[in-house]
Amino acid sequence: MRRPSLQSLLPFLRWLPTTSRKTLGNDALVGLTGAILALPQSIAYALIAGLPPEYGLYAAIVPVIIASLWGSSWHLICGPTAAISIVLFTSVSPLAKPGSDDFVALILLLSFIAGLFQWLLGLMRFGALVNFVSHSVVLGFTLGAAVVIALGQLPNLLGIDIPSQKTALSTVVNISQHLGESDWRSIGLATFTLAVSLLCKQLWPRSPALLISLVAGSLAVAALPQLLGHVTLVSPFEGKLPPLVWLDFDLENVLQLLPAAIACGMLGLVTSLSIARSLATKSQQFLDANQEVRAQGLSNIIGPWFSGSLSAGSFTRSALNLQAGARSPLAGVFSAILVALFALFGAQLIEHIPLPCMAAGILLICWGLLDIAGVKALYRVSRSEFLVMLLTLTATLVMELQTAIYAGVLASLFFYLKRTSQPRVKFWQDGDEELLRVEGSIFFGACHYLQQIIQRSRGERVIIDAHHVNFIDYAGIEMLHQEARRLRGQKRSLILRRARPQVIEEIQKLQGAEQCPVIFED
Template sequence: MPRYKRTYLSGDISAGLTVGIMLIPQGMAYAMIAGLPPVYGLYAALIPQIIYAIMGTSRQIAIGPVAMDSLLIASGLGALSISGIENYIAMAIFLSLFIGTIQILLGFLKMGFLVNFLSRPVISGFTSAAALIIGISQLKHLLGISISSNKTLPILKQTFSQLDQINPLAVVVGLSGIGIMLLLKRIHSQIPTAIVVVILGIAMAYFTPITDYGLQLVGKIPEGLPGFKVPEIPWSELGQLFTLALAMALIAFMEVVSIGKALEEKVKTSRLVPNQELIALGTGNIVGSFFQCYPTTAGFSRTAVNFQAGAKTGVAALISAALVGLTLLFLTPVFYYLPNAILASIIMLAITSLIDLKYPKELYKNQKDEFALLIVTFLITLFVGIQEGIILGVLFSLLLMVYRTSKPHMAVLGQIKGTTYFKNVNRFATDIIERKDILVVRFDAQLFFGNKDYFYSELNKHIMSKGPQLKTVIINAEAINYIDSSAIYILKHLILELREKDILLMIAAATGPTRDILFKTGVTEMLGPENLFVRVVEAVEFIDGIHPRTEIEDRVSRQSF
């Protein structure tokens, strides 16, 4: 605020009003996804926005209720034995306190890097499946039927069993809402389409007798701002809630970071600080829980609108929160007449932006293993469960990483004619000087217990293929950034084994930290310090007697702490 410029004000006012208008119907719709009364979506749009405006490191991110978190709440709490809507609401509010506590702890412990374990294929598969689940969960409002489950297959089964009970009026109202929003977007992208269909839906329900034909309305919404209330702590359910809270804490953080990083490319004035973002999110959720808010995070669509409408600082968020507050104070009676089918239409149109088809196509063409990871995450999320999808998706991505590190790339190198370059013989076969007496290999990974056996067996294959004329093996260690104790044992065994066959082992291009390990563990002593080289070409020229080692080459090759 001390550096606030008057020129920022017009953009902040415009963005704040636009996002506030967008947030009112969205918040109510997302509360419905979470299984909460619509007013709790408006509560969640108040305090967390204000906290983030003060503590967050991005000036454009829009905080509030989002579809993904709302679905996770419905899925996670739906699996518990909760009796009565009051207990369900209390559990959702406590979840905000629990998630906020986890986020603040992660922030203070500098654990922001944990979000890196959510790989893009897992995120894409999970998000697309979650979007479909959100859409499917709204079928009951769009069709005017009653569905008790929040799982994909049971929802579809119950829907098909009630096809004869569909309310045609609800279908017409819902599809009309979607059609109007699509039409308005084509006319002008800045039109607040959601608030327009909300106004039309309320007017239609108020001035016409359509409610006489079974059209479900939102009903009475409590007036006034949320009061201060200490969340109830369900001690007996803490263990079951921990997995859900941790998953939601990380997913919420992931959403903030991914949105913030995208904004950084367009706005050069501010940089996202991940650990501070965790603290800001956590504080918003904790303080919000004392004012009846359920968990919140950054919204993709609202942030995009906030940025496009000209938001320059967090003042825009304060204006959005003020508009929501005014709505709670004076306009809640109006929303009594809002049809549920209209809110369902807003949700179903919003989720289309979450379904990504382009990225899976790219993976299928270029990286089949990551495509398989995406599909597995998608199917588990869609048909087994939200929590299972994200947890197993992360687990499978880590297993894929372990598999890759256990069998990394290993290349046989040869000298390109007329140069000092040593390159992969499979890529430059016709340009390589063939040598039967020298084998040069490059191992493109750290050498540790998970791949030491692979390294040993592959090296032996290449040694066998060279035949009896082989006299020297040179390991190009430029890509080996670490060697653990298990791999050190293999290296020592290899030195002795090759020595028995009258084959000399040399190591070239090792980085400083790798050389330190070789010296400290006694590998260099067993190998002979004279068999360490800065470059592969120096080792080959030394073998051929073309270029004796200079003093500086000798000193650099042996340098270690």
């Protein structure tokens, strides 16, 4: 067995020697831009996940460094994301009170289990498994998650205190029962924050609009204490680097969290690889999917020991990384270091952020998740995939999010199997010959369909043009043998024409080449 090379264990050694003072300075500047964007987003995602705000910063430090150094993509930036955060919240909130020490411990344990699952997939080179989570499932889940997140932030925006709910429908019902308790000043402050952010995007598209709007909202509260002094602020925390924690591997907790951890792990991989592939196409960079999967897993295995919750690719930060001209993954490392410095020295600034302002910022993030153009394109291209998207979206709104992911995957697989179980067959009749051209695999799912077609054939020579058949399994072989024997009893014959050598070899294995009832022609 060949021993792994040092570069396979430490893949950053492949590109690190090529860095220069110029590229180092450029990546540091890009990292600063990324950190400015990451600060408000990370805090917002921590609140979505039910975590104290500092844990959003922690998730944007160690996991980001590990994923940047061990990954394959030069531009992918990881960290807490909206979709992952809402799944973490809905998975763990039934087990512990959000924000409590037990809740945090369970979130970190779930992150570790998800990371271990990801790393094992990459180690066994099973990174292609994430392809079973189709784009339509991701699109439907993302749309649903945006709605769920937005509904979850409405109480903060309205200034009312109500318990969190497991599903979007129950959240709507709960909010409607407390609308009369809404605080118009909280609503006004949130509206002001939204207006500032939208104005910044209009006048200065590349500005950190979310950060500017949060500062503006905080200054408004400070300037008008008699009017806005009662508005709830983000919980204060002590400024420090990510603390080391000891994970509690209680068997009962592990078993309870395992289904959600696998769902989160798959969702994180699909998101990260989709973003990485998109960026690699634009930058003409080679992407090693299995290395990227291992890097994602490693970041989520190590991150929880440094108080980092589950990390995945961030499209906004990754796209900014590419557009700003990052030359290497060091841009992500610099971004994480700068976030760490803010966590250490700027923590007191966070406790001045009003919750309605943060809720307004999260609503803007949710709006950015709505891919209307993608929905229209999916409708034009494939109605079955569009239906999968709708089913996933509906499941996201009426079920718990990790269950919705599984429902979407099952729906996608159902339509795929339905399509492949009925391969395209074209017919020609030429005298006593009936020609059937099969375009697809002859496997257990398609056997019944193909057998019915063969049985309806009336030619003395039933010829299957198998040039486009790449795969045949035992059930397919048994079906062909059975039909060949039946036709032979009727003084007719079953012929495979232009079959590929591997298909012929598989068919002849059942009874040997001499006794095989199927006839082969070139």
